[in-house]
Amino acid sequence: MRHSLPLAPQFYVTAPQPCPYLDGRMERKLFTSLQGEHAEQLNDSLSKQGFRRSQNVLYRPTCADCNACMSARIRVTDFKPSKSQRRAINKNNYLKRAATSPWATEAQYELFREYLETRHADGGMADMDVFEFAAMIEETPIRTRVIEYYIPNAAGQPRELAATCLTDLLDDGLSMVYSFYKPDLIKDSLGTYVILDHIEIAREAGLPYVYLGYWVPGSPKMGYKARFSALEVYQGGQWIDLKDPDEFSSDTHPLESEPIAQQVAKIDLPDMQGTRATKPEV
Structure with a gap:
C-alpha cells in the first residue's frame, strides 16, 4: 500500500522549557515538519508569518503568558546604514565573500566551536558535536546557501575563514x-558586517527583505537587531515598523497568547497544488 505525506501540514507544540532570551521564563514552540516537494512554498509562506527554520522544522514561539519574541526583517529598499554601520563596512570590506552549497567543512566547525566557546559558552548549542553541526548545515529541504567570508592572502586569494552564515533563499528575501565569526574580530563589528552584506546581496538579487530571526525587547542578546533602520517586526498577525524599540515591552500577561487551536486556524497556508515560484540566483 502506498502512503503519501498529507498536503496540509500538521502542527505540534513543544513542552515548556527555560527561555534562552529572558531569565525566569518558560518557552514553548509551535512547529511543523518541513519536507516533501512543497517544502519551499511552505517555508516561504510561514516565514512571512513569523516562523523560522531549523533543519527540517518550522517553528514559532507560542508561550503561555508572553509574546515578547517577534520575527524581524529589514526592508532592503528603505535601509540606510548608520555612521557606525558604515564604519563596519569600511573595516571589513577587505574580506572575500564566497557562496557555496550547504555542505559542512572542518574549517567551519572549528570556527563554530571558537565562536561558541568565546561568545555563547552557556548557550543551547554549546554541546553540539561535529555530526550535529553537519546536520544543522546540510539538512535542508529548501534552497539554502552557505555564505563564507575569508581573510585574503597577499595575492588576494582566500586564506582564512573569518565568518560563515547559513542563509535560506525565500521568494521575498x-x-x-545562523551565523558565526572569529571572536577576535568583534572589535571590527564583523557580525554587523555580515548582516549589512546580506542586505547588499538581497539588493543585487532584487529581493525586498532580509530576515534576521527574532527580536526580543529586554534581551541583551537580541538588542543589536533594533539598531538597523527600516526594521519590521511581526506582531498581532502583521508586520509593523519598529520605530522606537522602547515602545515594545517584554512584560507578561496571562491573556496575551491565543489558544493553540486559534493560532493554527489563523495560519495562512500556501496552495500546495500550485507550481513553484522561480527564485533569483544567489
Whole structure:
C-alpha cells in the first residue's frame, strides 16, 4: 500500500522549557515538519508569518503568558546604514565573500566551536558535536546557501575563514538562519558586517527583505537587531515598523497568547497544488 505525506501540514507544540532570551521564563514552540516537494512554498509562506527554520522544522514561539519574541526583517529598499554601520563596512570590506552549497567543512566547525566557546559558552548549542553541526548545515529541504567570508592572502586569494552564515533563499528575501565569526574580530563589528552584506546581496538579487530571526525587547542578546533602520517586526498577525524599540515591552500577561487551536486556524497556508515560484540566483 502506498502512503503519501498529507498536503496540509500538521502542527505540534513543544513542552515548556527555560527561555534562552529572558531569565525566569518558560518557552514553548509551535512547529511543523518541513519536507516533501512543497517544502519551499511552505517555508516561504510561514516565514512571512513569523516562523523560522531549523533543519527540517518550522517553528514559532507560542508561550503561555508572553509574546515578547517577534520575527524581524529589514526592508532592503528603505535601509540606510548608520555612521557606525558604515564604519563596519569600511573595516571589513577587505574580506572575500564566497557562496557555496550547504555542505559542512572542518574549517567551519572549528570556527563554530571558537565562536561558541568565546561568545555563547552557556548557550543551547554549546554541546553540539561535529555530526550535529553537519546536520544543522546540510539538512535542508529548501534552497539554502552557505555564505563564507575569508581573510585574503597577499595575492588576494582566500586564506582564512573569518565568518560563515547559513542563509535560506525565500521568494521575498534572504533568511539568515545562523551565523558565526572569529571572536577576535568583534572589535571590527564583523557580525554587523555580515548582516549589512546580506542586505547588499538581497539588493543585487532584487529581493525586498532580509530576515534576521527574532527580536526580543529586554534581551541583551537580541538588542543589536533594533539598531538597523527600516526594521519590521511581526506582531498581532502583521508586520509593523519598529520605530522606537522602547515602545515594545517584554512584560507578561496571562491573556496575551491565543489558544493553540486559534493560532493554527489563523495560519495562512500556501496552495500546495500550485507550481513553484522561480527564485533569483544567489
